[in-house]
Amino acid sequence: MQVNAKRENNILYIRLCGELDEHSAAQARHSADTLAESSALVERAVFDLGEVSFMDSTGIGFLIGRYKKFRRLGVPVYITNTPPTTDKILMMSGIYSLIPKI
Amino acid sequence: MENYMKMEIAARSENESFARSAVAAFALTLNPSLTELSDIKTAVSEAVTNCVVHAYRDNEENAKILIECKTETLPVQAHRGDRCEKYGVIHITVADLGCGIEDIDKATTPFFTTLQDDERSGMGFTIMQTFMDEFSVESEKGKGTRVRMTKKIKATENGEVKERVNA
Ligand SMILES: Nc1ncnc2c1ncn2[C@@H]1O[C@H](COP(=O)(O)OP(=O)(O)O)[C@@H](O)[C@H]1O
Numbered sequence: 311m312q313v314n315a316k317r318e319n320n321i322l323y324i325r326l327c328g329e330l331d332e333h334s335a336a337q338a339r340h341s342a343d344t345l346a347e348s349s350a351l352v353e354r355a356v357f358d359l360g361e362v363s364f365m366d367s368t369g370i371g372f373l374i375g376r377y378k379k380f381r382r383l384g385v386p387v388y389i390t391n392t393p394p395t396t397d398k399i400l401m402m403s404g405i406y407s408l409i410p411k412i
Numbered sequence: 413m414e415n416y417m418k419m420e421i422a423a424r425s426e427n428e429s430f431a432r433s434a435v436a437a438f439a440l441t442l443n444p445s446l447t448e449l450s451d452i453k454t455a456v457s458e459a460v461t462n463c464v465v466h467a468y469r470d471n472e473e474n475a476k477i478l479i480e481c482k483t484e485t486l487p488v489q490a491h492r493g494d495r496c497e498k499y500g501v502i503h504i505t506v507a508d509l510g511c512g513i514e515d516i517d518k519a520t521t522p523f524f525t526t527l528q529d530d531e532r533s534g535m536g537f538t539i540m541q542t543f544m545d546e547f548s549v550e551s552e553k554g555k556g557t558r559v560r561m562t563k564k565i566k567a568t569e570n571g572e573v574k575e576r577v578n579a
């Protein structure tokens with residue numbers, strides 16, 4: 311799993327590419343948290359899931375974990391571009407009430 | 413017609429991707445849709461991840477996962493006009509010889525997890541249940557856990573044409 315960042319008009323876009331499972335989560339967590347810690351003056355963080363080729367329930371824990379991290383920094387988090395299967399899992403988990411889809 | 417495969421892998425997280433891909437590749441013989449295939453992949457990933465994460469938590473010696481798949485192509489089920497409806501079924505078993513689950517009802521409740529601190533969501537069993545057509549768990553404390561899942565694969569348009577009976 312690759313974690314890429316792009317900053318545009320004080321919005322931090324975090325783009326996940328590849329497979330997000332229990333094995334790849336540790337590295338992805340580390341990369342995303344490093345981005346979070348250097349996100350001074352960011353108004354919001356947006357997780358772009360458009361390039362996620364596979365995700366299981368690990369993704370739910372991953373996203374909630376990052377949501378908590380950003381919340382401590384006062385940065386609201388959003389999700390965008392969810393592929394169908396990923397969307398089905400996230401919908402079931404009720405995560406969109408914490409991290410809205412845009 | 414019946415077909416099967418069996419495999420044994422080390423209960424290590426780097427095998428999670430291999431395990432779900434192997435089962436998905438085996439299921440391809442039933443000509444599944446992309447959605448059916450991705451449902452199978454996700455459910456297998458949940459079952460295998462549970463063996464890696466939970467089953468051998470206290471004893472990593474001889475940590476292994478046993479995966480068995482059986483496919484069946486069922487005979488003609490119904491006629492619709494001049495088309496023939498056929499479908500396949502895949503039965504998947506994922507088993508470990510780990511610590512077992514004390515209370516299965518509790519474990520299969522949505523959001524229940526014994527590893528809250530590790531960012532587990534407790535949605536693994538719920539996803540298996542939702543994504544597959546049949547689902548059951550057997551477990552014995554200290555002996556291991558076995559998850560059985562079944563998915564029906566509907567005939568695709570192509571499959572129907574290919575399998576068409578010219579009676
Ligand atoms: N193979 C297994 N061996 C032992 N315990 C298991 C196994 N699979 C699941 N469990 C138990 O069932 C609980 C729920 O599993 P699951 O729904 O996949 O959620 P999660 O894996 O996120 O905790 C786990 O927290 C664990 O206590």
Ligand SMILES: [Mg+2]
Nearest residue numbers: 458462536537
């Ligand atoms: Mg699980």
